[in-house]
Amino acid sequence: MADHHPTGIKRWLFTTNHKDIGSMYLWFSFIMFFIGGAMAMVIRAELYQPGLQFVEPNFFNQMTTMHGLIMVFGAVMPSMVGLANWLIPMQIGAPDMALPRMNNWSFWILPFAFTLLLSSLFMEGGAPNFGWTFYAPLSTTYGPPSTDFFILGVHMMGISSIMGAINVIVTVFNMRAPGMTLMKMPLFVWTWVITAFLLIMVMPVLAGAVTMMLTDRHFGTSFFDAAGGGDPVMFQHIFWFFGHPEVYIMILPAFGVASEIIPAFARKKLFGYASMVYATASIALLSFIVWAHHMFTVGMPLAGELFFMIATMLIAVPTGVKVFNWVATMWKGSMTFETPMLFAIAFVILFTIGGFSGVMLAMAPVDFQYHDTYFVVAHFHYVLFPGAIFGTTAAVYYWLPKWTGKMYNEKMGKIHFWWSMIAVNLTFFPMHFSGLAGMPRRIPDYNMMFADFNQLASIGAFALGLSQLFFLFIVIKTIRSGKKSEDKPWDGATGLEWDKLPCPAPYHTFDTPPKVD
Amino acid sequence: MSTETKEKYEKYYVPEQSPWPIVGAIGLFLLAFGGGNFIQQTTGKYGNEGSWGWLIFLVGLSIILYMMWSWWRDTVRESMGGLYSSQMDRSFRQGMLWFITSEVMFFAAFFGGLFYARTMVMPWLGGEGNNAMTHALLWPEFIPSWPMVETPAGDTTTAMGAFGLPAINTAILLTSSWTLTIAHHALIKGNRNTLINYTVITALLGVIFLCLQAYEYYEAYHHMGLTLGSGIYGSTFFMLTGFHGLHVTIGTIFLIVLSIRCASGHFKPENHFAFEAGAWYWHFVDVVWLFLFIFVYIL
Numbered sequence: 001m002a003d004h005h006p007t008g009i010k011r012w013l014f015t016t017n018h019k020d021i022g023s024m025y026l027w028f029s030f031i032m033f034f035i036g037g038a039m040a041m042v043i044r045a046e047l048y049q050p051g052l053q054f055v056e057p058n059f060f061n062q063m064t065t066m067h068g069l070i071m072v073f074g075a076v077m078p079s080m081v082g083l084a085n086w087l088i089p090m091q092i093g094a095p096d097m098a099l100p101r102m103n104n105w106s107f108w109i110l111p112f113a114f115t116l117l118l119s120s121l122f123m124e125g126g127a128p129n130f131g132w133t134f135y136a137p138l139s140t141t142y143g144p145p146s147t148d149f150f151i152l153g154v155h156m157m158g159i160s161s162i163m164g165a166i167n168v169i170v171t172v173f174n175m176r177a178p179g180m181t182l183m184k185m186p187l188f189v190w191t192w193v194i195t196a197f198l199l200i201m202v203m204p205v206l207a208g209a210v211t212m213m214l215t216d217r218h219f220g221t222s223f224f225d226a227a228g229g230g231d232p233v234m235f236q237h238i239f240w241f242f243g244h245p246e247v248y249i250m251i252l253p254a255f256g257v258a259s260e261i262i263p264a265f266a267r268k269k270l271f272g273y274a275s276m277v278y279a280t281a282s283i284a285l286l287s288f289i290v291w292a293h294h295m296f297t298v299g300m301p302l303a304g305e306l307f308f309m310i311a312t313m314l315i316a317v318p319t320g321v322k323v324f325n326w327v328a329t330m331w332k333g334s335m336t337f338e339t340p341m342l343f344a345i346a347f348v349i350l351f352t353i354g355g356f357s358g359v360m361l362a363m364a365p366v367d368f369q370y371h372d373t374y375f376v377v378a379h380f381h382y383v384l385f386p387g388a389i390f391g392t393t394a395a396v397y398y399w400l401p402k403w404t405g406k407m408y409n410e411k412m413g414k415i416h417f418w419w420s421m422i423a424v425n426l427t428f429f430p431m432h433f434s435g436l437a438g439m440p441r442r443i444p445d446y447n448m449m450f451a452d453f454n455q456l457a458s459i460g461a462f463a464l465g466l467s468q469l470f471f472l473f474i475v476i477k478t479i480r481s482g483k484k485s486e487d488k489p490w491d492g493a494t495g496l497e498w499d500k501l502p503c504p505a506p507y508h509t510f511d512t513p514p515k516v517d
Numbered sequence: 518m519s520t521e522t523k524e525k526y527e528k529y530y531v532p533e534q535s536p537w538p539i540v541g542a543i544g545l546f547l548l549a550f551g552g553g554n555f556i557q558q559t560t561g562k563y564g565n566e567g568s569w570g571w572l573i574f575l576v577g578l579s580i581i582l583y584m585m586w587s588w589w590r591d592t593v594r595e596s597m598g599g600l601y602s603s604q605m606d607r608s609f610r611q612g613m614l615w616f617i618t619s620e621v622m623f624f625a626a627f628f629g630g631l632f633y634a635r636t637m638v639m640p641w642l643g644g645e646g647n648n649a650m651t652h653a654l655l656w657p658e659f660i661p662s663w664p665m666v667e668t669p670a671g672d673t674t675t676a677m678g679a680f681g682l683p684a685i686n687t688a689i690l691l692t693s694s695w696t697l698t699i700a701h702h703a704l705i706k707g708n709r710n711t712l713i714n715y716t717v718i719t720a721l722l723g724v725i726f727l728c729l730q731a732y733e734y735y736e737a738y739h740h741m742g743l744t745l746g747s748g749i750y751g752s753t754f755f756m757l758t759g760f761h762g763l764h765v766t767i768g769t770i771f772l773i774v775l776s777i778r779c780a781s782g783h784f785k786p787e788n789h790f791a792f793e794a795g796a797w798y799w800h801f802v803d804v805v806w807l808f809l810f811i812f813v814y815i816l
């Protein structure tokens with residue numbers, strides 16, 4: 001009876017169930033991941049050799065722009081919201097999200113927003129071509145006509161994210177089972193509340209930025225136009241006030257995932273639970289005062305350079321605390337290396353590499369050399385692909401039995417892991433070198449001397465793309481013909497979703513709150 | 518212990534299914550798609566043919582309004598039907614507070630723009646810092662002063678004074694916050710007539726505010742040469758007061774609906790989330806205005 005659910009298309013269109021909505025978010029993000037991935041393949045094909053091969057420079061720019069926008073707003077963010085929907089109610093013993101109808105609205109806005117964004121590829125003048133950071137005046141004075149639809153699409157995504165974030169935060173503060181005190185919450189829940197807070201604080205600022213763009217483009221305002229007393233650099237300040245917290249929005253839930261999985265397979269309690277919570281909170285707070293590290297080269301006053309340099313480096317401290325805690329959790333644990341654990345360990349190592357290159361970039365004097373080169377591309381891909389995306393991948397392997405009641409094929413999972421692990425490094429590690437040697441980003445052609453590194457990166461990228469198709473295959477195979485999972489497939493797993501619920505979790509869970517001790 | 522939680526626990530209402538979210542998503546899509554075309558067609562920047570954008574925009578808007586009406590009708594019914602526990606009530610309250618927080622941040626973006634333009638950009642355009650050459654080469658005539666009645670490019674305008682209409686509007690909004698508080702106290706004390714009268718008065722004050730603001734805009738556009746295109750001063754002035762005006766409009770509609778619901782006896786002294794949400798929203802709009810009055814008009 002608890003498993004009764006509506007059927008047909010209406011189940012998905014009209015649903016109020018957090019598990020349905022979570023699945024829709026995850027599938028949506030998976031689809032966007034492949035669309036954005038296809039664009040990455042175009043980019044890497046063009047860059048396989050110096051000279052212009054396949055695409056026009058303008059189309060190349062459209063690809064880098066759309067790739068970034070789709071991956072950030074369409075793939076990574078929705079995947080995290082999908083995980084939140086599936087897991088948070090179960091992990092805190094709630095019957096559903098606090099505002100179930102609004103939850104469905106948050107989701108359904110997304111397919112429409114991305115239809116609008118993707119349709120710009122077919123408009124006259126082509127899709128946005130000014131980079132995912134859409135700096136003025138490229139996006140105002142010089143933006144193609146489709147820029148307006150990009151702006152309105154961003155508005156829609158913002159509405160969706162804000163409502164989703166409100167839902168998470170209210171669920172966590174108001175729906176916990178009796179006894180589930182704040183400091184007993186699983187870390188995934190903690191990282192998500194903090195993420196939700198960041199979303200509520202910065203998505204409206206992004207909305208403000210694109211609104212100013214729209215009025216600058218069409219209604220004669222001068223926000224980003226110096227002739228009218230505005231300033232294009234002001235755009236960058238407003239954008240990065242959103243943009244830097246945004247990168248933490250993408251990574252914090254992955255921190256949460258790692259903090260769940262590593263203890264489960266090390267069969268030890270998480271080392272330093274409280275310090276993990278405080279570190280996450282300080283990362284989030286600091287993320288509001290570091291934005292101009294993206295703008296060291298625009299000609300800020302010296303005091304600004306110094307302030308943003310030091311504040312940025314401070315973030316490395318709580319980040320270091322987290323890495324230390326993950327390693328300390330594994331220390332002397334009885335570790336086994338199932339696929340989720342492999343992805344989690346790779347996450348810790350490779351994310352840390354991204355953190356290190358971040359600290360290098362944070363030094364204002366040397367950033368003058370690194371800025372706008374492939375070194376930056378290497379940095380953010382290390383924190384995003386083996387960071388955020390490996391985090392989600394680990395989560396999918398870990399909780400797939402809970403969601404579907406089926407077990408994935410361990411051998412295939414391991415193949416997928418090693419394949420992506422090698423490919424991801426082959427793709428992004430050479431970019432450090434070409435960047436340090438001076439190869440600029442967002443350029444379809446390059447000097448001969450960068451040819452070797454680019455060829456390696458392109459080969460890695462194609463392999464990486466294939467490895468993700470293999471992942472899709474594994475997921476579908478698990479759902480259709482996976483072995484039935486035990487109720488507790490991981491002996492070291494803890495938390496309400498493993499201790500109190502079977503696999504798969506019934507359609508409605510915790511109608512009456514569980515006992516938490 | 519476990520039986521204890523069961524006894525104390527009121528069931529949390531999870532609605533079965535609802536068509537309104539997907540309807541709202543479709544409405545929003547049409548609103549954006551139509552709106553984008555409408556803008557391009559009216560400003561004619563890209564020489565767009567046709568004028569159907571506004572039609573799709575209006576269809577989208579109607580769908581959104583229909584969705585809001587129906588969705589809220591459902592929740593009012595559920596609330597009146599006693600489906601909502603006190604925990605549910607807390608969800609609504611917290612949700613509303615976070616929503617207002619996000620609105621505050623939306624205004625913060627525009628205030629941030631205003632402060633940055635005034636305290637950093639303007640002196641730089643005048644040659645301060647390391648910008649002497651920018652000034653000398655691009656706009657040597659430009660004299661930094663706020664309100665920026667002459668832009669670097671040489672467009673001129675007049676500044677809006679603070680102590681005519683804006684001061685009256687400040688008084689009106691402050692009064693309206695006060696009348697709304699009287700209404701709220703009356704609601705808690707179960708004093709129906711006062712409740713209805715003062716809610717209606719508050720809504721009326723909102724309408725008067727909007728009329729005066731419309732008049733102010735008319736004056737600005739037709740007699741003062743102050744428009745959206747009047748450099749950064751006009752941009753920040755109209756975007757800040759304009760978005761505030763939009764929020765007053767929403768708040769006023771909210772208050773009108775609340776007046777009707779008060780008159781139909783929907784609210785009880787111990788249970789009136791919608792009224793409180795409306796009141797919070799109104800106070801938020803009021804506070805934003807105070808900031809506007811100080812930073813846009815006076816300083």
Ligand code: HEM
Binds near residue numbers: 312356367370383
């Ligand atoms: C120790 C932590 C980190 C530090 C110190 C750091 C520092 C920096 C700096 C200084 C830049 C600007 C480089 C330039 O443009 O010249 C940058 C760029 C970037 N970072 Fe990080 N970062 C850190 C972690 C992260 C994380 C966790 C993410 C995302 C999950 C991230 C995503 C990005 C992105 C996307 C960009 C490039 C934006 C663009 O210009 O397109 N970073 N980082």
Ligand SMILES: [Cu+2]
Binds near residue numbers: 243244290291293294
């Ligand atoms: Cu940053």
